[in-house]
Amino acid sequence: MILDAHIPGGNISEKWTRHKFELKLVNPTNKRKFKIIVVGTGLAGASAAASLGELGYQVLSFCYQDSPRRAHSIAAQGGINAAKNYTNDGDSVYRLFYDTVKGGDFRAREANVHRLAECSNSIIDQCVAQGVPFGRDYGGLLANRSFGGTQVSRTFYARGQTGQQLLLGAYQALMRQVAKGSVKIFPRRDMQDLVVIDGKARGIVVRNLITGKLESYEADAVCLATGGYGNVFYLSTNAKGSNVSPAWQAYKKGALFANPCYTQIHPTCIPVTGDHQSKLTLMSESLRNDGRIWVPKKAGDTRSVDQIPENERYYYLEERYPSFGNLVPRDVASRNAKMVCDNGMGVGATKRAVYLDFGDAIKRLGVGGVSAKYGNLFQMYQKITDEDPYKVPMRIYPASHYTMGGLWVDYNLMSTIPGCFVLGEANFSDHGANRLGASALMQGLADGYFVLPYTIGGYFAGQKLEKVSASDAAFIEAEKQTMERLNKLLGIHGKRTVSEFHRELGHIMWEDVGMGRNKAGLEDALKRIPELREEFWKNVTVLGSEGDFNQNLESANHVADFLEFGELLARDALHREESCGGHFREEHQTADGEAMRDDNNFCYVGAWEYKGEGGVPELSKEPLTFDNVHLVTRSYK
Amino acid sequence: MNLTLKIWRQKDAKSKGQFETVRIEGISPDMSFLEMLDVVNEQQMKQGKEGFAFDHDCREGICGMCSLVINGMPHGPDYAVTTCQLHMRKFKDGDTIVIEPWRSAAFPVIKDCVVNRSAFDRIIQAGGYVSINTNSAPDAATIPVPKDQADRAFDAAACIGCGACVAACKNSSAMLFVAAKVSHLSFLPQGKVEAKKRVLAMVAQMDKEGFGNCTNLYECQAACPKGITVDYIAKMNREYLGATITYAEKVYGKEL
Numbered sequence: 001m002i003l004d005a006h007i008p009g010g011n012i013s014e015k016w017t018r019h020k021f022e023l024k025l026v027n028p029t030n031k032r033k034f035k036i037i038v039v040g041t042g043l044a045g046a047s048a049a050a051s052l053g054e055l056g057y058q059v060l061s062f063c064y065q066d067s068p069r070r071a072h073s074i075a076a077q078g079g080i081n082a083a084k085n086y087t088n089d090g091d092s093v094y095r096l097f098y099d100t101v102k103g104g105d106f107r108a109r110e111a112n113v114h115r116l117a118e119c120s121n122s123i124i125d126q127c128v129a130q131g132v133p134f135g136r137d138y139g140g141l142l143a144n145r146s147f148g149g150t151q152v153s154r155t156f157y158a159r160g161q162t163g164q165q166l167l168l169g170a171y172q173a174l175m176r177q178v179a180k181g182s183v184k185i186f187p188r189r190d191m192q193d194l195v196v197i198d199g200k201a202r203g204i205v206v207r208n209l210i211t212g213k214l215e216s217y218e219a220d221a222v223c224l225a226t227g228g229y230g231n232v233f234y235l236s237t238n239a240k241g242s243n244v245s246p247a248w249q250a251y252k253k254g255a256l257f258a259n260p261c262y263t264q265i266h267p268t269c270i271p272v273t274g275d276h277q278s279k280l281t282l283m284s285e286s287l288r289n290d291g292r293i294w295v296p297k298k299a300g301d302t303r304s305v306d307q308i309p310e311n312e313r314y315y316y317l318e319e320r321y322p323s324f325g326n327l328v329p330r331d332v333a334s335r336n337a338k339m340v341c342d343n344g345m346g347v348g349a350t351k352r353a354v355y356l357d358f359g360d361a362i363k364r365l366g367v368g369g370v371s372a373k374y375g376n377l378f379q380m381y382q383k384i385t386d387e388d389p390y391k392v393p394m395r396i397y398p399a400s401h402y403t404m405g406g407l408w409v410d411y412n413l414m415s416t417i418p419g420c421f422v423l424g425e426a427n428f429s430d431h432g433a434n435r436l437g438a439s440a441l442m443q444g445l446a447d448g449y450f451v452l453p454y455t456i457g458g459y460f461a462g463q464k465l466e467k468v469s470a471s472d473a474a475f476i477e478a479e480k481q482t483m484e485r486l487n488k489l490l491g492i493h494g495k496r497t498v499s500e501f502h503r504e505l506g507h508i509m510w511e512d513v514g515m516g517r518n519k520a521g522l523e524d525a526l527k528r529i530p531e532l533r534e535e536f537w538k539n540v541t542v543l544g545s546e547g548d549f550n551q552n553l554e555s556a557n558h559v560a561d562f563l564e565f566g567e568l569l570a571r572d573a574l575h576r577e578e579s580c581g582g583h584f585r586e587e588h589q590t591a592d593g594e595a596m597r598d599d600n601n602f603c604y605v606g607a608w609e610y611k612g613e614g615g616v617p618e619l620s621k622e623p624l625t626f627d628n629v630h631l632v633t634r635s636y637k
Numbered sequence: 638m639n640l641t642l643k644i645w646r647q648k649d650a651k652s653k654g655q656f657e658t659v660r661i662e663g664i665s666p667d668m669s670f671l672e673m674l675d676v677v678n679e680q681q682m683k684q685g686k687e688g689f690a691f692d693h694d695c696r697e698g699i700c701g702m703c704s705l706v707i708n709g710m711p712h713g714p715d716y717a718v719t720t721c722q723l724h725m726r727k728f729k730d731g732d733t734i735v736i737e738p739w740r741s742a743a744f745p746v747i748k749d750c751v752v753n754r755s756a757f758d759r760i761i762q763a764g765g766y767v768s769i770n771t772n773s774a775p776d777a778a779t780i781p782v783p784k785d786q787a788d789r790a791f792d793a794a795a796c797i798g799c800g801a802c803v804a805a806c807k808n809s810s811a812m813l814f815v816a817a818k819v820s821h822l823s824f825l826p827q828g829k830v831e832a833k834k835r836v837l838a839m840v841a842q843m844d845k846e847g848f849g850n851c852t853n854l855y856e857c858q859a860a861c862p863k864g865i866t867v868d869y870i871a872k873m874n875r876e877y878l879g880a881t882i883t884y885a886e887k888v889y890g891k892e893l
Contacts, residue, residue, distance in 0.1 A: 051771040066692060067758050069798055070700040086778065122772065129774035131767045131827045133791040140781030158791065164699055165794060172766035179762040187755065210747055239694040273667040278675055279696045380698075383715075383722055386667075449771045497682050499675070543687045549649075549748040551690055552682065 001256065001609060003622040006410045007111045012628050013094070016115040019411070020454055024461030031056035034460050037204055037219040039191050039246055041068030043163070043441060044424025045225030046170035047448030053177030055453055060217055061174065062186045062206060064241055064554075069171040072227060072239040073444060076163025077284040079147050079155035080127075080441040082120035087144050091152040093117045099150055100439060101629040103329065104404075104432020105581035105597065107262070107605070110628055111411060112430045119446035124156055126449055130169040134158050148285060148329070148437025155438045160284055160376050166441055170448070189215070190554060191246040192482040194222060194253045194420065195474050201250075201420035202468045205478045207486075209554065212547040214479045216470035221419045221456055224250060225448065228403035228425040230263070232562050232569060233514070234506020236400035237269060237282040243558035244565045247407050247426055255415040256607035256620060258428035259405035260565070261573035261583045264435055265515050266401035267333035270384050271353040275503075280399040281384060283377050285437055288326045288333070290361040290370065291394070293317050295354050299344030305355070305392055316340055320592075324636040331434050331582050331595075332636060334398035338515045339593065341397075348395045357393035398515060402440060404431045404582060405572070408607040408622070412455035413447060416609075419465075421456060423447040428605065433581025486546045489556045494539035498556045501536045505529065505559070505566055513570045518586040522574040526567060533563040568608055568617060575619065578602045599631050638664045638730040642677065644689050645737045650745045650753075656735070666726035670713060671696060671703065673725055674736075689736075690749035698722040698862065701797030704804070705750055706737040711801035711860040719799065719862040739800050741809035743847040754800050756846040757814060763842035764835040765818040767827050780826055790824035793817045795863040802857035802865075808849030813857040815843050816873035817865050823876055833880035840877055 008019040026034070034057050038049040041063040049061040063071060083096040096117040101108055128134060128142070134156050135143040147155035158165040177183040189206040192214065196202065203218040229244035230236035251257045268287055269280045296303070297314045316336055318325045326333075337354050340346065347353050361370050367390055371378065378389050385395070406428040413421045413429070424444040431439060468474075508528050512521035536559070544550040579588040579595035580602070588596045605622040639662045647654030661680065664673050671693050678688030694702040703720040707713035713723045728734065736750065744752040782790075794817070802813035819836050822828030828835070851870060858867045 047771075054770045065694055065700070065702060066754055067701075067798065069758075070694055070702050072695060072700070075695045075697055075699050084777070122774075124777045125774040126769070126771060128777040128780055129767065129769045129827055131790075131794075131822050131825050133787055133794050133821070133825070134777075136782055136784050136787045138784050140783050140787070141778055161699070161795065164797075165791075168794065172761060173769075173771075175758065175761040176766045176768060178758075185758070187758075210753075237697075239700065240696055241694050274665055276665060276668050276672045276676060278669070278672050281697045380722075383718060384669075384724070386724070386726055453771065497679050499679060541682060541685075543682055543685070549690060549751065550687075552688060 001416065001620040003256070003408065003605070003607060003620055004410065005109060005622060006412060007109070008411065012110060012114050015111050016118055023454055023458035026457045026461050028056060032058060034058065035060065035219040036221050036223060036456065037062065037217060038223045038225060039204065040071065040225035040227060040424070040426070041171070041174065042071035042073035042225060042227060042424060043167055043170055043444030044448040045071065045223070046167065046174045047445050048223055048225060048423055048452050049183050050170060050173035050177050051449050051453045052456070053180070053182035056182065059177070059183040060186060060219065061183055062189045062191065064188065064190045064209065066187055068174055068185060068187065069168060071167065072242055073167045073441070074164045075237070075239070076441055077160045077282070078286060079145065079157035079162045079438040080123065080166065081154050081438045082124045082156060082442065083117055083154060084121055084124060086142060087153040089152045091154050095152065096120060096154065098629050100430070100436060101432070101626070102632070102634065103434060103436040105434050105634060106432065106599070106603070106626060106631050107259070107580055107624065108430055108432030109624065110626060115451065116430045116443055116446050119450040120442050122450055123442060123445045127166055127169050130173060132158065132165045132169040145286070150436070163441060166445065170445070190557070191226070191249065193478040194246070194250045195478050196253050196417060197468055197472065197474050198466065200418045200465070203470060203475060205475065205482055207482070210549055212545070212550060214482055216475040216479060218468045218470045218475070220465050221421060221459065223421040223423060223452065224407065224426050225423040226426045228406065229260070229565060230400040230403050232505070232566050233400040233509045234502050235272065235277060235280050237266060237280050240279060243561065245558050245561045248561045248565055250407055250415060250417065250420055252610050253417060254610070255417045255420055256408040256609050257405070257568060258408035258605050258607040259433070259572065260569040260608070261576055262404035262433045262581060263400060264330060264402040264404060264582045265334040265398040267330055267337060267398045268356065268396045269399035270381065271348060271395050271397040272350060281380070282399065282401060283381060283396070285330065287356060287374060287377060290373065291326065291356040291358050292360060293326050293354055293356055295340045295345040295347060297345070301345070314340070314345065321636050328636045329434065330437070331584070335515050335584055337398055353395035353397045355393035356396045358389060359393070362390065402435055404428065404433060404435055408605065412458060413452055414455070414459065419459065421452060423452060433583055483546070486553060486557070489540070489542045489553060489560070490546060492538065492540050492542065494541045496539050497541060498552065498559050501532065501540060502559045502562065504532055505563055508532070509566055509569070513566070513573055516584055516586050517573050519574065522570050525570040526574065529563065529567045529570065536560065536563055571617065572606060572608065576602055576606065597633070638666065638725065638728065640664055640728065641733040643733065643735045645750055646689065647746050647749055649748060654746065664725055666724065668725045669696070669721055670707070670723040670725065671721050690751045692751050693721055696721040699797060701799035704739050704752065704799055704801070706739065706804055708735050711739065711804040712862050717862055717864050719797070739804035741803045741848070743809060743811070744800060744803065756848070757798050757800065759846065760811070760815060760839055760842045761818065764831065764838035765822070767822060768831060782825055786824045790821050793821040793824070793865060793869050796865055797863055799862065801860040801862060803848065805856040805860035806849065807854065807856070808852060810851045810857070811843050811846070811848035812851040812870045812873070813861060813865060813867065815839050816869040819873045819876060820869040832876060833884040836873060836876045837880050837884060
């Protein structure tokens, strides 16, 4: 398939302005004739649904949680970037654009990233006006900090709860539209299928999680803001309910899935304690500003921290990357932690952890100084581990956190299915192969507040959409197939639970398709995942009935999709014979273990097309060109 | 650790519920409370029985989805944590633990320990926002906010909407939840424009949903996982009183 991103012409800084002018408009009185479905109520979904409602469209907003306010954007801690340059340290839209393209290891579209940087300032204005309580200084103005290794302070934050406060802002805007009648909300609904009629996305089938009943909704466009697929690793910092299913349903209906191998492993998470572990908790990487990361120099060292003298400690990031030290990008920090643990230098009961030590910071700033900066994180760590990080170093280990891949979209955020738009983490767009800290919140809100509301109008104005109804044959057929699948799951009566399969899949993904990947491991995963999937459909036990509140069935349905999706992730990782950003192929590294990109052969977006059950997905390539930011090797030495 | 659990089973809102006793062995003190329940449910399913239904999602104490009354206390015995952040080291080997849903007429049970909290969404719909359309905001730096006020607004905005305050209250009052949102917005200049209308409308909706009144026992404050204090209820009462006297279009039963 030829992938046309529909990138507007002109100079990089004029493209978005020009595109907004060239997009056809929908007359204000005609907007109410269009019905739009938005699935997901995180930053992207809630901001889109609220903004579309304000414009006068009829909006239906769906989420699987009991309230739109609970979407997992709420858990983002660190902050949100914007090129305000309030700190007068030389930031600009162009610098934010440049840093994001480079941070993404040159695997993002320049035009998209520039637009993101352009929108960043409006996001801050919008959120402040909504009452988002960003951190302020004593003059009453907004405070900024440097985050994730950037050289300028462009990150706005709301203590360690930035995602929560931004989401509540968007949620409140959404509730305002609900009160006005322009948006209807449908909580506790789990999407089961995307309905495509005459080649266009025209509605969805959802399962009402309270009654178990299937419900169909027709619309003129369907927007998926359904988050990432990090839970394919079983353990991740995602919410337990986060899933790939809506994206996977769209993929099976013809939307291409781009770059699934770009997964971000966050370096500062609390380590696993045992098999019972159900999720991992991230601690803001701002901790790396003052904490020093080390392991004992001697492999297998079981001495307690106070018994290990300074000269027997290996501050591996400081030694290997003297200019960035502990502040190297996430992928570099994560890979190095894995490497020292693989070499037997890991600490703690499981030996899969490294120390993050605040001893020096406490000497420099005092306990009060450290507590003022990181008090809530220290408290969280203590609650979970029962250890006092003021006295003993924290133990940290990387965990799956964010996924840069997602459904392929053009510049208008439309997938390869006309009328199916994809926003936020669910699309593949702006982060390339690696997302920078504090950029996810920016992208979700840019897509929802400032991009989709314009581009969707261009879609509606450009054509005539036939009238469809939720009682049409296509919906009835989708409901029938969904019901067959649910009944199939309930009829297996096997011996292993859904979690056991999910955990095993996660284990394969983490070991073979995780931080370090190689050909043999990936080929092994491509063999084992289908075997596991086959066993799942023969031997899983799912209890209860389909016409009832049934959490077991919900999760079985999601795990079934992860068992298919995991294979595509591994396939993409195998095909991409280079190391870039969140994708590290062990065959492609320098002598001292740094990632080696192959710009001659892999400077493209790899997008996969579904070819039926048992068929081999087909790869299409969207070449990436860099007219403004020149291709260089990332170096943090 | 080996534990005896008495867990609430209820088919749906219309059915009568009852406690079911389950014994569980080999629980690690490092497990979270919900991970312990995962183990219970795995064990139930292996025996061909449906697991207990309970709400949960982020499992890091911020989404507000988890909602269990544990030994009579919403979110259990630990201070300022949600159920998902409660760890088993807070219990002893041999303990009996009683697990129930939030109990309030305004939060009907859906199944077992899962309740319907959409009343909270409707209270926010009544006015828990600043009326600002996308792209009509002035530059962020044109709205300075004194730091102490910004901090107080933030303390209130930390509410996760879990409903523990309601579950803790003998009157099922939602005053702490409503006060948190009213205060968050009225401390900020952005929220002052609509402050009177907001407090009247949100309180009216709260009453309409069937939540009870506040009788100053402060159980809500003790149960709140985010440490939101009853000072905000006092603030809301002041705002409410002021608004009833000075707001032109007051109020009950009338469209706001």
